[in-house]
Amino acid sequence: MTTSTTNNKPRALIIGGSLSGLFTATTLRTIGWEVAIFERSPNELDSRGGGVVLQGDVLSAFHFAGVQSMGALGVKSGDRIYLDRDDRVVQRSYMPQSQTSWNMLYSTMRQHLPAEIFHPGERFVRFEQHGDRITAHFASGRVETGDLLVGADGPRSAVREQVIPGLAPNYAGYVAWRGLVPEKELPASAADVLAGTFAFQQGPGHLLLEYLVPGEDQSIQEGHRRWNWVWYLKVPHGEEFSALMTDRLGGRHAFSLPPGSLKDEDVANLMRKSTALLAPTFQTLIEATKEPFVQAILDLQVPRMVFGRAILLGDAAFVPRPHTAGSTAKAAANALALAKALQPLGADVDEALSDWQASQWREGIGMTEWGMRMGDRIMGFERSNVVLNAV
Ligand SMILES: Cc1cc2nc3c(=O)[nH]c(=O)nc-3n(C[C@H](O)[C@H](O)[C@H](O)COP(=O)(O)OP(=O)(O)OC[C@H]3O[C@@H](n4cnc5c(N)ncnc54)[C@H](O)[C@@H]3O)c2cc1C
Numbered sequence: 001m002t003t004s005t006t007n008n009k010p011r012a013l014i015i016g017g018s019l020s021g022l023f024t025a026t027t028l029r030t031i032g033w034e035v036a037i038f039e040r041s042p043n044e045l046d047s048r049g050g051g052v053v054l055q056g057d058v059l060s061a062f063h064f065a066g067v068q069s070m071g072a073l074g075v076k077s078g079d080r081i082y083l084d085r086d087d088r089v090v091q092r093s094y095m096p097q098s099q100t101s102w103n104m105l106y107s108t109m110r111q112h113l114p115a116e117i118f119h120p121g122e123r124f125v126r127f128e129q130h131g132d133r134i135t136a137h138f139a140s141g142r143v144e145t146g147d148l149l150v151g152a153d154g155p156r157s158a159v160r161e162q163v164i165p166g167l168a169p170n171y172a173g174y175v176a177w178r179g180l181v182p183e184k185e186l187p188a189s190a191a192d193v194l195a196g197t198f199a200f201q202q203g204p205g206h207l208l209l210e211y212l213v214p215g216e217d218q219s220i221q222e223g224h225r226r227w228n229w230v231w232y233l234k235v236p237h238g239e240e241f242s243a244l245m246t247d248r249l250g251g252r253h254a255f256s257l258p259p260g261s262l263k264d265e266d267v268a269n270l271m272r273k274s275t276a277l278l279a280p281t282f283q284t285l286i287e288a289t290k291e292p293f294v295q296a297i298l299d300l301q302v303p304r305m306v307f308g309r310a311i312l313l314g315d316a317a318f319v320p321r322p323h324t325a326g327s328t329a330k331a332a333a334n335a336l337a338l339a340k341a342l343q344p345l346g347a348d349v350d351e352a353l354s355d356w357q358a359s360q361w362r363e364g365i366g367m368t369e370w371g372m373r374m375g376d377r378i379m380g381f382e383r384s385n386v387v388l389n390a391v
Helices: 019-030 056-065 102-112 158-163 188-194 239-244 264-277 280-287 327-342 349-379
Strands: 011-015 034-039 051-053 075-083 089-101 118-120 124-130 133-138 143-146 148-151 170-182 197-203 206-213 226-234 293-301 310-312
Touching: 011 019, 011 133, 011 143, 019 034, 019 056, 019 102, 019 327, 034 143, 051 102, 051 206, 051 226, 056 102, 056 327, 075 206, 089 102, 089 197, 089 206, 089 226, 124 158, 133 148, 148 158, 158 310, 170 239, 170 280, 170 349, 188 197, 188 280, 206 280, 206 349, 226 280, 226 349, 264 280, 293 349, 310 349, 327 349
Parallel strands: 011 034, 011 148, 034 118, 075 197, 148 310
Antiparallel strands: 051 089, 075 089, 124 133, 133 143, 170 226, 170 293, 197 206, 206 226
């Protein structure tokens, strides 16, 4: 089946229906483009993901595209506190911010977009460009044409693999253990210490952080939210990393294991480490977590983001360390800048893409470099040797 636009609007084929794909769809529609999103997964994605620090770029993209949420998008925190191993607050400073969740942002954009632009269960395989037109081929046999192909297909992007074969994310030598605990399920001894704060424990070669995020039903009402935690721990490259990335059924995962899939021995190991290294408040938090999950920390930088009428954005282009709290913001900023560059309809698309790349590539390099420096310092690593290729 071959389809292309049925009207005079330019058409974007967006590969990947996660946050980058949705930011791109909402902002491009606003400037009059027709958009179609092709997502490999046949199911809704909204049950995945944990907490996300709510940054101004996300709000700017929402504002530009007229995306409205049912209520507040995030949970506010006031003080940042650092606990030591004995649960003493060793540092406290007032740094107000808001925290949201991956599924809050996803569902809010999903509801804003018309259902007919979504094409789940469509795995992109390759594209070709003829003049200004681009044709995308999918594993199902589907063929689509458009004026722009947007690779919003994440760290293991198939679009990137075609344009920069062999460029893959590097494992940074540590993982983020993560968990979410319904607000009421955390014993009062811990809840009283953590309430209203953004809390940390920095130990030798590890860092834990915790903050409240909206509930699974997106409620930000007290009692209905979730405690979200992330604990960075070293796992050496090689056998140990490979064993951790193997799930309870023996399946090997590239970089992350979703809730419920970890082996019992790995969860037991997490609990042992928690008892050995963490403040009692954080031990209680981790013990209260029913299904912890784990993500490898990755580094990725592309030498270019524009390849004719195919572009890379979000995590397909740059994967910053999570300490920047900026990946989602970067996805939003990439999408918003793209829409602004392509305005008004009829503008020279190639020129717009070139301008867009010049600004967004620099931002991506800046954020990933800063994240690597920060992450390596937190974990006590020597500076990573990253080879960069200028645009
Ligand atoms: C520990 C940790 C903590 C984090 N904390 C934060 C935080 O505090 N703040 C923040 O901003 N960000 C955070 N992030 C990152 C954030 O989750 C992502 O950066 C953000 O969701 C943008 O991702 P994306 O849409 O570009 O890619 P992804 O979310 O990876 O989505 C890519 C999509 O493309 C689909 N896809 C892949 N291949 C194909 C194909 N061939 N055909 C069709 N579809 C395909 C996938 O199924 C997927 O849905 C964190 C990440 C980690 C690991």
